[in-house]
Amino acid sequence: MRKCRHEPATQPEIQLYRTESRRNGITMNTRGIRSQLKDSVPVAGMCPQGAYGVQDSLRSGFTSVKNELLPSHPLELSEKNFQLNQDKMNFSTLRNIQGLHAPLKLQMEYRAARQIQRLPFLQSSHLALDTLRGSDEAIGFEDILSDPAQSETMGEPHMMVEYKLGLL
Amino acid sequence: MALSNVLQTPAAGFNFDNAARNTALEGLFDGGETPKPLKTGTTIAGVVFKDGVVLGADTRATSSEVVADKMCAKIHYISPNIYCCGAGTAADTEKTTELLSSNLTIFSLNSGRNPRVVMAVNILQDMLYRYHGQIGANLILGGVDCTGNHLYTVGPYGSVNKVPYLSMGSGDLAALAILEDGFKPNLELETAKELVRASIHAGIMSDLGSGNNIDICVITREGVDYIRPYQESEFKDNRKMKYKYRPGSTPVLTEKVVPLKLEVVLETVQQMDTA
Numbered sequence: 001m002r003k004c005r006h007e008p009a010t011q012p013e014i015q016l017y018r019t020e021s022r023r024n025g026i027t028m029n030t031r032g033i034r035s036q037l038k039d040s041v042p043v044a045g046m047c048p049q050g051a052y053g054v055q056d057s058l059r060s061g062f063t064s065v066k067n068e069l070l071p072s073h074p075l076e077l078s079e080k081n082f083q084l085n086q087d088k089m090n091f092s093t094l095r096n097i098q099g100l101h102a103p104l105k106l107q108m109e110y111r112a113a114r115q116i117q118r119l120p121f122l123q124s125s126h127l128a129l130d131t132l133r134g135s136d137e138a139i140g141f142e143d144i145l146s147d148p149a150q151s152e153t154m155g156e157p158h159m160m161v162e163y164k165l166g167l168l
Numbered sequence: 169m170a171l172s173n174v175l176q177t178p179a180a181g182f183n184f185d186n187a188a189r190n191t192a193l194e195g196l197f198d199g200g201e202t203p204k205p206l207k208t209g210t211t212i213a214g215v216v217f218k219d220g221v222v223l224g225a226d227t228r229a230t231s232s233e234v235v236a237d238k239m240c241a242k243i244h245y246i247s248p249n250i251y252c253c254g255a256g257t258a259a260d261t262e263k264t265t266e267l268l269s270s271n272l273t274i275f276s277l278n279s280g281r282n283p284r285v286v287m288a289v290n291i292l293q294d295m296l297y298r299y300h301g302q303i304g305a306n307l308i309l310g311g312v313d314c315t316g317n318h319l320y321t322v323g324p325y326g327s328v329n330k331v332p333y334l335s336m337g338s339g340d341l342a343a344l345a346i347l348e349d350g351f352k353p354n355l356e357l358e359t360a361k362e363l364v365r366a367s368i369h370a371g372i373m374s375d376l377g378s379g380n381n382i383d384i385c386v387i388t389r390e391g392v393d394y395i396r397p398y399q400e401s402e403f404k405d406n407r408k409m410k411y412k413y414r415p416g417s418t419p420v421l422t423e424k425v426v427p428l429k430l431e432v433v434l435e436t437v438q439q440m441d442t443a
Contacts (some may be wrong), residue, residue: 073187075302080179082298120176139270139277140295142181144263155174163175 106132120160123149209377210242211339212253213347214310216332217360220388221310221317223365225253226339226372227397228323228379235379238404243394247272249282250311251385251392255337256324264305269294285311285318289328297326306336312387339371339378346370361386365399372401374415380404401437419435 078085087110091103113132117124130136212225229237237258244265245251252268253263254408255297272283288309296303301324309320321329321336333351335343346367355363365382381397381404 050362073184075182075299076184076187078298078300079184080180137269139274140181141267142179142266146178146180146183148177148180153174153178153179154170156170156172159172160175160177167348 010018119157121155121157206436209375210255210337211335211368211371211375212242212255212308212333212337213343213344213364214253214308214333214338215347215351215353215355215360216282216310216317216319217355218358219317219357220386221319222360222364223251223253223308223310223385223387224368224398225383225397226368226378227375227381228384229258230377238380239397241383241395241396241428245269246288246311247276248392249313249387249395250285250288250309251387252288252310253308253336255306255308256437258265261307262307264292264295264303265307267295278336282313284313284315285320289322292322293326293328296324298324301325306359308334308336310323310387312389314332317387335367335371337375337378339375342374343367343371357386369399373420385416429440 049069074118091107094102094106109132110129113128116128117126171324185330197340209228210226212223214221214223223243225242226239227234227242235285240258240344242253242255242261244251244254244262246265250272252263252265268288271291272288275283275287288311292307292309297306302429304324305322306324307322309322311328319334320333321331321334332353333347337343344367347363349365350366361384364384368378371384372380378439382394383394384398385395386393390398390420
């Protein structure tokens with residue numbers, strides 16, 4: 001069992017409902033949507049990302065309490081969790097109307113579609129996932145602003161793959 | 169240049185990396201000196217009449233105390249039967265209405281129908297509520313569809329109101345006074361246009377943030393009549409865009425022709441390969 005690396009070390013350790021399974025080197029969250037919600041936002045890249053919650057001086061520099069207490073934008077957290085919250089709402093409504101099987105089958109399809117992607121440093125089209133969600137027929141700010149294909153920073157491919165596999 | 173501290177590609181959409189830096193900068197400037205975004209400080213109004221909807225707007229865009237644009241277009245196209253007036257931050261209203269227009273175009277391409285005004289209102293409401301008022305767009309949506317003539321207002325936090333006549337913007341109180349006085353159900357076209365013109369005019373006279381010309385947009389079942397400008401202000405300047413004088417504007421007094429004698433210095437012939 002491994003703590004999810006998205007949370008900074010200042011978070012209380014909530015290890016109960018987080019399980020990850022590893023098969024063929026792919027790490028997957030086998031728990032539901034609720035456990036994937038991010039409770040906090042790492043501030044400007046200063047989040048300690050080491051394996052045991054210890055900050056990684058080599059990559060992210062020294063931490064300071066001031067950096068972690070700086071106010072972030074009021075929308076930052078809600079935007080980060082927006083898709084998950086929408087899904088949660090829709091699935092619970094669906095469960096209330098049609099029973100447990102409906103969201104269960106849909107989530108199975110979502111998980112299958114989410115796995116169809118390229119290596120982390122390449123652009124994946126997420127075509128199946130978009131079609132399932134219906135976002136292939138809608139344009140939002142995420143299609144216009146901050147296009148990942150044109151981002152100014154580029155990550156090291158080997159490190160990004162290692163990070164995704166959990167080897168880092 | 170591959171950076172070794174980037175472990176995931178940045179997410180698409182809004183990027184909040186500079187939020188902390190901006191709050192720090194605001195503290196430095198002691199408030200009041202940071203550049204303000206371009207607001208429209210507007211008067212916009214709309215009236216439902218017998219055959220459709222009339223929308224009206226002024227054309228001034230301000231940036232704090234300076235008039236930034238004297239011929240700003242505040243009535244935006246959403247779909248062939250729906251137009252939208254926008255008050256608030258100019259960029260926000262523009263982009264939001266463009267996104268709305270794109271989404272509705274995709275819908276009409278898919279289904280082959282003109283979109284309904286309620287669809288536009290719902291999409292806008294969801295979008296604006298998601299951003300909790302950070303997108304400063306006060307919009308008046310008017311349109312004609314198969315269910316009738318509709319006029320809606322959407323606030324920056326996502327509040328929706330369906331009314332037969334309304335006005336928004338910084339000059340809305342003056343405009344609303346004229347509308348309240350003159351509105352009757354089932355007005356005729358000319359009366360409705362005159363009512364909207366008078367209300368925008370009142371907003372222009374009473375509010376510093378509104379001014380210059382008046383645009384009117386009439387939407388009916390037959391089509392759209394976008395009259396820009398409907399009434400020009402008397403104080404427009406006569407600056408011409410081009411300063412090129414037409415030939416003949418200067419009289420010719422004398423003419424003297426001197427032929428240049430050219431002599432051939434060197435002549436070479438180069439064969440072209442035409443094979």
